[in-house]
Amino acid sequence: KKLAVFVSGGGSNFRSIHDSSVNGLIHGDVVVLVTDKPGCGGDEYARNHDIPVLLFPKLKSSVEGLSPTELVITLRKFKVDFILLAGYLKLIPMDLVQAYPRSILNIHPSLLPAFGGKGFYGLKVHEAVIASGARYSGPTVHFVDEHFDTGKILAQKTVPVYTNDTPEQLACRVLHQEHQVYVEVVSALCEERIVWREDGVPLIRSRE
Ligand code: GRF
Numbered sequence: 001k002k003l004a005v006f007v008s009g010g011g012s013n014f015r016s017i018h019d020s021s022v023n024g025l026i027h028g029d030v031v032v033l034v035t036d037k038p039g040c041g042g043d044e045y046a047r048n049h050d051i052p053v054l055l056f057p058k059l060k061s062s063v064e065g066l067s068p069t070e071l072v073i074t075l076r077k078f079k080v081d082f083i084l085l086a087g088y089l090k091l092i093p094m095d096l097v098q099a100y101p102r103s104i105l106n107i108h109p110s111l112l113p114a115f116g117g118k119g120f121y122g123l124k125v126h127e128a129v130i131a132s133g134a135r136y137s138g139p140t141v142h143f144v145d146e147h148f149d150t151g152k153i154l155a156q157k158t159v160p161v162y163t164n165d166t167p168e169q170l171a172c173r174v175l176h177q178e179h180q181v182y183v184e185v186v187s188a189l190c191e192e193r194i195v196w197r198e199d200g201v202p203l204i205r206s207r208e
Contacts, residue, residue, distance in 0.1 A: 001028040001190040005087035006038065006056075007035050011042025013086035013107060016179040017186055018049065025183060028190040032078045034071070036090050052078075053189040057090060068093040075099075082189055085144060086182070089121055090126040097146050102196070104144035104151075106190070107182050109174045111156055116149030126167035126174070137161050137170060139178040141185045152202050154194070157181045 003021070004107040005014045014033070033046035034054045046053050050135045054074060058065035066074060070094055075083070085092070085106040092104065108116055110125050115137075120128065129168060138158040143151035157177040185204065188194055193205040 001010065002031045002079050003028045003186070003190075004032045004034055004075055004078065004083045005030055005042075006083065006085045007033065007042030008037045008089040009040055009042065009087045011040065011045050011086065013178055013182050014042045015045055016183055017084060017086065018045075018051075020183045020187070026187045026190055028082070028186070031080065032075070034088070036088070042086070042137055043146065068095040072099045073097060082186075083144075084182075084186060091148060092144055092146070093147050097144065098189040102143060102202075105154070105182075105185065106144050106149070106151070107178055108140045108142065108149050109137075109171065109178065110140065111136065111138050111158065112142060112149055112153060118148050120149070123167045123171060127169040129161060130165055130167060130170060135161055137174055139174055139181055141181055150195075152200070154202050154204065155181050155185050 005017060007014050018030050021028055021030055030051055032052050032054060033042060034042050034056050036057060038055060043053055055065035056071050083100055083104040108128060110116060115125050115128050136158045138156055140153055141155045142153045145151040159173045159177055188204045195203050195205055196201060
């Protein structure tokens with residue numbers, strides 16, 4: 001399967017997915033990277049690994065970058081099967097959601113539906129979790145719809161929240177689990193082990 005990864009930042013999830021595809025854990029290839037932040041860690045990594053990079057959306061200050069329609073056309077040219085958001089902070093346009101039904105995933109660093117939606121990104125998520133007094137947190141992998149963090153949930157992992165945790169410490173503990181769970185889910189996706197129940201709930205089948 002052909003994968004497009006979308007990033008805005010350091011791209012550690014992108015790197016773990018790329019590593020897993022290179023070493024055969026994921027039966028798929030990252031054929032293109034999409035970013036809204038030229039020069040971010042994910043962008044650099046892609047260029048160092050000969051992965052083509054697309055800029056989306058257009059930069060405000062110039063005409064550089066793709067429109068939603070151009071993005072869909074370009075992803076089709078790359079024959080992309082699945083889109084993986086990995087720390088991409090912009091909303092995904094309706095055109096793309098409709099062009100790739102049940103084929104776009106996101107990873108979020110909290111146990112959704114808690115601590116999700118607009119405004120919950122980066123360390124803000126972990127600050128809010130700690131302030132709430134929650135004893136557990138962890139990443140969620142979910143399908144993407146036209147809103148932030150509301151698509152069908154596929155997988156979650158839990159990590160403890162300790163009483164003296166700083167947001168940075170919690171972020172680090174959650175990120176470690178993100179790398180595991182995202183690779184597990186993407187490998188299931190590429191092996192067509194995700195099945196949709198009649199009531200619209202996605203389930204992951206284990207390998208036979
Ligand atoms: C992760 O915490 C992810 O859950 C969130 O953005 C962060 C991206 O981290 N959506 P990285 O760029 O993959 O290191």
